[in-house]
Amino acid sequence: MDKNTGFMKALKCRECGREYPLEATHVCEFDFGPLEVVYDYDRIKHSLTRAVIKSRPQSMWRYRELLPVAGEPTVGCQVGYTPLVKADRLAKRLGIRELWVKNDTVNYPTLSFKDRVVSVALSRARELGFSTVACASTGNLANSVAANAAAAGLKAYVFIPSDLEQGKVVNSLVYGAHVIGIRGHYDEVNRLCAEIAGKYGWAFVNVNMRPYYAEGSKSMGFEILEQLGWTVPQHTVVCMASGSLLTKIHKSYQEFMKLGIVAESRYKVHGAQATGCSPISTAQKAGLDFFKPVKPNTIAKSLAIGTPADGFYALKVMKETGGAAEDVTDDEVREGIKLLAETEGIFAETAGGVTVGVAKKLIASGHIPQDASAVLCITGNGLKTLDAIAGHVGQTREIKPSLREFEALLDKENKLINA
Amino acid sequence: MKTVKNESSKGSPRPAHVLQKSRLWLMYPPRLITTPVVWQLGQKHKVITNVRQASVTDEIGIVCLELEGRRADIKAAIRWMTNLGISVEPVEINIIES
Known part of the structure; x- marks a missing residue:
């Protein structure tokens, strides 16, 4: 392995191939x-086998030959290898033979899949000599950059819209990050962040580090394949914001097949969006290979990207694999969150509600056959979006400290259930 | 004077007269697809326009454009395009993630 490049060969333009x-x-x-990272698969084939993977600690770095770092990872060494839960109760409710939930609500350390991409970006940033890292974010990414940078001793700048909810700001401030609120419309804030990223010599994780950063998402796919006993799921449902995660799940399946770690199989990757921000699913359903930008209006804030950077590539993956896309209303998002929580004990953020709601629709419409097996990628923890479901999950019943009152309440509730 | 960005200039204030480059994705609504927007932009604002990619269909026009000029002129050019109804994004498109 080359100590400066590891198993990476180059960065390559996804358009012209330069x-x-x-x-x-x-x-x-x-x-x-x-630009995207390309690897030396011939060399990787000799280094990465099932046995090697199984001999390593249970983290996303057990697949490190296929992640873009030259040496050993130095940031987020415990990230990943989240549970793949066999969701029999949810399967029954959705009407499908076999269902699995890839549960990144418990990813370490900030309870979302962003810890995967951030740990890769920061590990690579260190290799390239950076001591300051940055991002522009409204939630999960900010939390993850702040936490992982703190643990690695890196200086972190986090740019946020100034009107962001206090709870989300605290989740970044607590780690000692420099959090900068920017006043203005989303587009203005976005353009200023691009300017700052270009002007300062920092590792901006989702700008100049993006080719490395995005590759971290593949680890979710590698884990699914290993946890399914080295087989490729027939159907995978992935929520889409920029569309990057969906393309990287596909890339992970392709890479394991190319290396012979799993057998060649046919599979479909399906995309999930909220109806209030559904540029990709709208285009997919209309049979288009391009999307039209939209102004987001949904409770699924973590998916609210009206102009998705990887939208074109996500559409391409769905077309290539025969996957479909769907979108769900805010009420359906809440129902999805509740259904996952009530059947499997997993509390997901709104993006998870989108994925469950869309899976339900795809099964009902036959895009995912009832006799098939599917994996749902659940990307973040429900504790981060409590506001979205507060007031929609019932309420507590209060009683005096009296056994008689408690028994009367139980009796009343049992009668309601049996009525 | 034209300068090229490099490590040593990063982080320091850039003099007002110095030229800079801005890389943008423009998305035109259908009503503007046949309008020579890039030509008009060059006529109305002191910026150099350089198209790098373009895709035009009946429903949307997408242009990848590099603008070169003084910061104030680039900002005015972007404002003019957004007022026309064109979606103007940095080349990275959505930098603000969740």
């Missing part, structure tokens, strides 16, 4: 297409 050195850069100078 190659670039493995630096902190993200856009092709020729056509401004996004």
